[in-house]
Amino acid sequence: MKCTNCDYSNHDEVSFCVNCGERFLKKNNGEDENSFFYEFAHYVDFVPKSERSIQPKFHNIFSRVFRKHSNLEAERLFIVGTALTTPKLSEVKDTWPKPWLFSRVFIIALLIFAGFYIGLNYFNNVNFLPGLIIVGAFAVPFTILIFFWEMNAPQNIAFYQVIYFVFIGGILSMLAALVFFDILKHNTNPIAIGIVEETAKTVTVIMFVRFRKYKYILNGLLIGAAIGAGFSAFETSGYALRALLSGGGPNLYNTILWRSIFAPGGHVAWAALTGAAFCRSKRDRHFKFNMLLNFKFLRVFILVVAMHAIWDSPTLGMYPLVQLFLMVISWVVVFLFIRAGLKEIGKRNLAV
Incomplete structure (x- = not known):
């Protein structure tokens, strides 16, 4: 379907142009339809029905990564x-979201x-060093966080709240x-490290998801990922600085x-995972220690804890x-939780 306003090619099932926002007149039995709606669950509108599935298939999840987006x-x-x-x-569909922004x-x-690397190594400007460490530490954790944010089908957590969870949750869990x-x-034996750090993050996650607003499994995945991203990035920044002080540039880049x-x-x-598991056990109830x-x-x-210790x-x-x-195991369980979260939404829809 080509837009008459900007000539942008859209999927046949969209009700507005994804490039300029122009609304389309669609015909039903030869008559124009004048009723249009804006679906905030945008991934449903842009994905043909034949692609929708609650099965954890990689081509279903990443099918929009290599497409052009406005x-x-x-x-x-x-x-x-x-x-x-x-x-x-x-309005929330129990189908796989199609994330792409994270890429x-x-x-x-x-x-x-x-850019920071060029400024530091080719122009020998040390002012680029802090930015290089910060961007290097946050790049991958923040990318993974964006993936979880796009997979949050209820879309009930604003992006500014996600950033709040990253910084406040990250530093609180480290403390x-x-x-x-x-x-x-x-x-500092591996088992103690696993118990301590995962307990610290779990306690911080529970501080945020204890509210009844965050009642979905997918909410727990997102908030947990935000706190984990903050923890990971702050920790990497510290290790990168220590590597630089002890072994110079090569150690810094290897660490990052x-x-x-x-x-x-x-x-x-x-x-x-711990955030999703807690939300699954909490459901709509207020927090109780049991x-x-x-x-x-x-x-x-x-x-x-076992994976962290290993x-x-x-x-x-x-x-x-x-x-x-261990990464493969972690993400297999993550996708199982995503599937469970989408099924949870489907059941709640039936109950409404």
Whole structure:
């Protein structure tokens, strides 16, 4: 369907041009329809019905990554989550969202990092160093966070709130970890590290998702991912600075590179899993401590702690293949939770 206003080619099922916003007149039995609606669940409008599925197939999820998108599409993504733009539950479809913005965010982050690298290494301007560390530390965690934000089908969390969770949740979880380490007399064996850091992030996640507004599994995934992204980026920044002070430039870039490669399977995914598990056990109820004893929550928390402990193990964690295997496990469980979250929305729709 070509737009008569800007000549942009759109999918046949859209009710407005994704480039200029021009509304289309669609015919039904030879008569013009004058009723139009704006679906904030934009991914439903742009995806043909034949592609919709609740099955966890990669081609269903990433089918829009390599398509051309306009600035208008990105702008519509960022307006969701407010009191005026959160769709009703009946308008939310229990189908796989089709995220794409996260890939653009990653490309932009790489270009910015390249700019800082050029300024620091070719022009020898040390003023570029802080930016290089910050962008290098945030690039991958923030990209993964955008993916979780696009997958949040209820679209009830505004982007400014996500940023709040990243910075406030990130620093609170790090401080909580320091408190727990102090209680354990700075015990640094892998099991202790896994328990301490995952407990710190889980406590922080619960602080935010305890409110009844965040009652969906997909909400827990997003908020957990935001806190995990903050924790991961702040930690990487610290390690990068220490690597620079101890071994110079090569150590700095190696630290940023390897921590970025494995960032998708680390703190971001682990915190997302515990957030989703807690929301699944909480449902619409107010927070009570006995929710933490729920078996469905405990088994996910134990799994996360075990993966973290193996990741930090001096014998197993030193092998990249082990970390890659842990990443695969993490994301298999993540996609299972996404599927469960979409099914949850479908059941709630039937109950409405």
